[in-house]
Amino acid sequence: MSAMRIAGGLGLVVGLGLAAGPGFALEGDADRGERVAGTCTACHQADGMGMAMPQGESWPRLAGLPAAYIAKQLHDFKAGRRENATMMPFANMLDDQQIVDVAAYYAQLAPWPSLPDDYRAADPGKSAEWLAERGDWSRTVPGCNQCHGPNGQGVGSHFPPLAGQHAGYLAAQLEGWREGRRRNDPNGLMRGVAERLSDDEIASIADYYATLPERLAASGAPLTGEDAQ
Amino acid sequence: MNLRSIVPWLAGSLLMAGALGGAVADESDAPQRDYQVPLPEAPAGEATFQPPAEADIPDTPYGDMVRLGRDLFLDTQRLRDEYVFNDQNCSNCHLDAGRLANSAPMWASVGMYPAYRGKNDKVNTMAERIQGCFTYSMNGIPPEYGSEPLVALQTYFHWLATGAPINESLPGRGYPGLEEPAQAPDRGRGAELFAERCAICHGDGGQGQTVGERQVFPPLWGDGAYNWGAGMHRVNTAANFIKANMPLGQPYSLSDQQAWDLAAFINGHERPQDPRRRTLKSVDETDRIFHQHMGYYGDTVDGHRLGDHDDYGENPGAE
Numbered sequence: 001m002s003a004m005r006i007a008g009g010l011g012l013v014v015g016l017g018l019a020a021g022p023g024f025a026l027e028g029d030a031d032r033g034e035r036v037a038g039t040c041t042a043c044h045q046a047d048g049m050g051m052a053m054p055q056g057e058s059w060p061r062l063a064g065l066p067a068a069y070i071a072k073q074l075h076d077f078k079a080g081r082r083e084n085a086t087m088m089p090f091a092n093m094l095d096d097q098q099i100v101d102v103a104a105y106y107a108q109l110a111p112w113p114s115l116p117d118d119y120r121a122a123d124p125g126k127s128a129e130w131l132a133e134r135g136d137w138s139r140t141v142p143g144c145n146q147c148h149g150p151n152g153q154g155v156g157s158h159f160p161p162l163a164g165q166h167a168g169y170l171a172a173q174l175e176g177w178r179e180g181r182r183r184n185d186p187n188g189l190m191r192g193v194a195e196r197l198s199d200d201e202i203a204s205i206a207d208y209y210a211t212l213p214e215r216l217a218a219s220g221a222p223l224t225g226e227d228a229q
Numbered sequence: 230m231n232l233r234s235i236v237p238w239l240a241g242s243l244l245m246a247g248a249l250g251g252a253v254a255d256e257s258d259a260p261q262r263d264y265q266v267p268l269p270e271a272p273a274g275e276a277t278f279q280p281p282a283e284a285d286i287p288d289t290p291y292g293d294m295v296r297l298g299r300d301l302f303l304d305t306q307r308l309r310d311e312y313v314f315n316d317q318n319c320s321n322c323h324l325d326a327g328r329l330a331n332s333a334p335m336w337a338s339v340g341m342y343p344a345y346r347g348k349n350d351k352v353n354t355m356a357e358r359i360q361g362c363f364t365y366s367m368n369g370i371p372p373e374y375g376s377e378p379l380v381a382l383q384t385y386f387h388w389l390a391t392g393a394p395i396n397e398s399l400p401g402r403g404y405p406g407l408e409e410p411a412q413a414p415d416r417g418r419g420a421e422l423f424a425e426r427c428a429i430c431h432g433d434g435g436q437g438q439t440v441g442e443r444q445v446f447p448p449l450w451g452d453g454a455y456n457w458g459a460g461m462h463r464v465n466t467a468a469n470f471i472k473a474n475m476p477l478g479q480p481y482s483l484s485d486q487q488a489w490d491l492a493a494f495i496n497g498h499e500r501p502q503d504p505r506r507r508t509l510k511s512v513d514e515t516d517r518i519f520h521q522h523m524g525y526y527g528d529t530v531d532g533h534r535l536g537d538h539d540d541y542g543e544n545p546g547a548e
Contacts, residue, residue, distance in 0.1 A: 117441035119304035121296070124284035137325040142478045147430075149440040156438055158429050186429055190479055 026100045028067055033105025036067030036098045039090060048109040050166055057086060058168035068157035070103035076184035082129045084182045087214060112161045112175075113213045115151035128208035144205065147189070149218065152209050158186065167210035174202045238430055255416025267397065268341055276330030276401025278337070279391040290361035291384065301378055302327055302335075305367065308378060308446065314544040315368040315501065316437065316444045316453035319382075322366065322461060324474055327389065330401030331473040331480075335398045337402030339390035355383060365459035368501045368542045404469035410489040414464060416530070417495025422487055435498060450498035452542040457535075458525050464523040467492035501542030512537050 037044075040062075044050050048063030062070060076082040077091035094102065121209035132152060135143035143216035145152055147159050154161030162170060177194035187192055197205070241289040286292045301308065305318040320326050327335035327426055334409065342355035359382055360371030390449070393399065424433070430446040431437055436447035448454045455461045461470065472488035473480050476520070483491070506515045516527030526536045 114441075116445040117302070119307070120298055121303075124282065134325070138327050140478060140480065146445070146477060149445050150369075150443045153440060155440055155445050187426060187476065187479075189476070189478065190430075 004170055024099055028071070028100035028104030030101070030104040030108050033098075033101035033103070036094065036102040037105050039093070040102070043086070044106075046108050050169070052166040052168055054168070058121060058172065059165040060164055060169040062106040062181035063109040064137050064158060065106060066154070066157035067100070067103040069160050070106055071099050072157075073184070074099045074103070081182075082176075084176075085151035112154065115163055115213060115216055116155045117150040117153075127201075127206040131205055132208060136196075141193055141196050142208075144193075151212060158187075162209040163212040167206040170206035171202050174206070231532075236274075236368040236496075268344060268403065271337070271398050271402035272400050272504075274400040276334075276399065277338075278393050278399055278401065280328050280334075280336045281391050286388065294381050294384040295388040296380035296385075297377075298388075299326060301381055302385060308369075308372075311369075311370075311525070312363055312372050312378060313367045313369045314542055315455070316448055317367055317445070317455065318447075319362065319367075321447045327386070331403075331405050332470075333403050334389075334401060335386040336389040336393055337399045338400070339386050340393055340395040341402070342398060344408065355386070359383070362459075364504060366461065368454075368459075368544050370544070390410045396399050404466065405473055405487060407465070407468050407472055407485045408466075408487050412486060413466070414489040414493035416490070416494045416497045418487075419490035419492070419497075422483075422491055423494055428481075430477065435459070435495065449495050449501050452501060452540070454500045455547075456501035456542065457524075457545075458505060458519070462496050462500065462524050462526070464489070464492045464496050464525075466497055494533075497525050497535070499533075499535060499538070499540075501544065502536065502540055503540060504541065504544070507541075508544060 014155070037048075043059040045059070045060050046094035048061065048080075050059040050061040073082065074091045074094060077084065077088050078094075102177050122130050124130055124162045131141070135141040135146065144162065147155065148162050149155040149159060160206045168222075173182060174197060175196045183191070194202075234465050269503040286295050286299075293309060302319040302323075305313055305320075306316070308344050322333065323335065324330075324332040330337075338358070339355065342358060343352045345352050351399065356374060356379055359379060363369040415485060423431075423435075431449050432446070434451075435449040435454075437444060437453065438446045444453075468485075468488045468491070472483060475491075503515055503519065505519055506512065509515045510516070512527055515536070520526040528535055
């Protein structure tokens with residue numbers, strides 16, 4: 001693996017500050033992170049792509065998530081702001097240095113697919129697409145992409161990409177917010193949105209984002225990045 | 230005016246009311262009229278009017294024009310460098326594509342024009358109102374009468390107002406007016422709150438955030454923002470907007486005082502020059518004629534006189 005360091009030491013502190021994490025700068029090193037990641041591959045896979053488990057708990061794709069976002073999530077698991085019996089023991093094993101190292105490693109493992117960013121009118125006949133682009137303001141639900149960026153490809157290190165993540169995992173997160181297992185979103189920005197969604201909407205929006213990169217590719221939209229076919 | 234506290238603002242506006250005759254005389258001399266004179270406040274109460282659903286836009290030439298207007302409203306950036314010279318889209322300040330009540334929705338606006346305004350002593354049309362938002366909110370050059378963008382936007386608004394009464398101010402129009410704050414709006418308190426509640430989207434420096442070419446979170450000050458002539462640069466207007474619309478997805482979560490403090494903080498920053506300044510002699514003159522309201526234009530903030538510059542952002546000026 002490349003010895004890329006995260007230039008974003010500062011960004012990391014800003015990100016953690018929001019979640020009341022430690023306020024000191026540690027620099028992540030992807031080489032050291034690769035050694036830490038040895039314990040993670042059983043679930044998140046050697047290529048960091050995770051795995052969809054149709055009947056059980058899906059393991060999320062980590063490759064290409066922003067380093068600051070990964071580090072924040074690991075701190076949130078450790079602090080109990082994000083509860084998950086499978087993942088928590090692995091987060092608990094890591095010290096602060098290992099967290100930024102493994103975050104640096106996964107961030108550079110493969111780029112998250114970068115999707116078209118131009119405006120495209122949403123089709124009111126397609127309910128998931130409509131929710132993603134326009135939301136439902138009669139229930140104060142902004143369009144998901146208003147925070148998660150065009151085609152849900154993520155914005156900066158606070159708004160993670162959704163497009164190309166496993167559907168079961170996405171749905172589990174939305175349910176986690178509704179049921180109080182996930183309480184780590186800055187200023188409750190995501191919880192309110194999740195609480196206002198119906199079960200059907202959760203299932204359909206999770207499927208929409210999981211399959212969006214493939215569908216865009218099939219429709220001939222230009223894509224860049226690995227895993228974008 | 231010294232606008233560091235609300236007291237001089239209030240005194241200023243009282244003075245203005247007394248000296249209205251003089252102000253009108255000044256303004257009618259002014260080369261560009263103030264198209265953004267706000268309408269009287271909307272009646273209180275829940276909005277009851279529902280604009281039609283987008284699925285029901287007819288498949289006719291009229292419907293095609295409605296769709297084009299909707300697209301221009303959401304993606305005004307496609308008019309960049311022709312009519313738009315900052316990073317804004319109309320929907321940034323008129324949420325849900327101009328449909329959302331208390332976010333100055335277009336369906337409530339349509340029936341209010343043409344409207345006579347004492348302030349510029351003429352009957353103002355919807356076309357002029359839209360041109361006003363181009364000139365100031367978009368730091369742009371207004372599309373000409375009869376031009377496609379103007380026709381498309383007006384057609385879209387007309388369709389949104391299907392079934393709405395004419396010449397009646399509807400609940401939900403404009404941004405709901407806040408009471409005067411208990412304490413004078415404070416930029417310092419606003420700065421702290423901005424870092425806590427707003428910077429995650431709008432950036433620590435108010436610069437907004439983009440993904441590729443796309444502006445996801447709009448800049449609130451600097452060259453990409455609304456200019457010194459825009460309605461949003463008024464502290465009261467911004468406070469009203471913020472209370473009912475921000476943080477995104479969490480309307481009415483701030484106290485009135487917090488909305489005032491945030492508005493003062495945001496509007497105490499530099500932005501592109503008021504385009505009316507181009508034909509006036511000085512900042513002082515622009516301030517005196519066009520800035521007798523709650524704003525920091527011409528005031529010295531942190532040792533810098535706001536608006537005292539020739540930076541019109543990217544706008545090259547007409548012709």
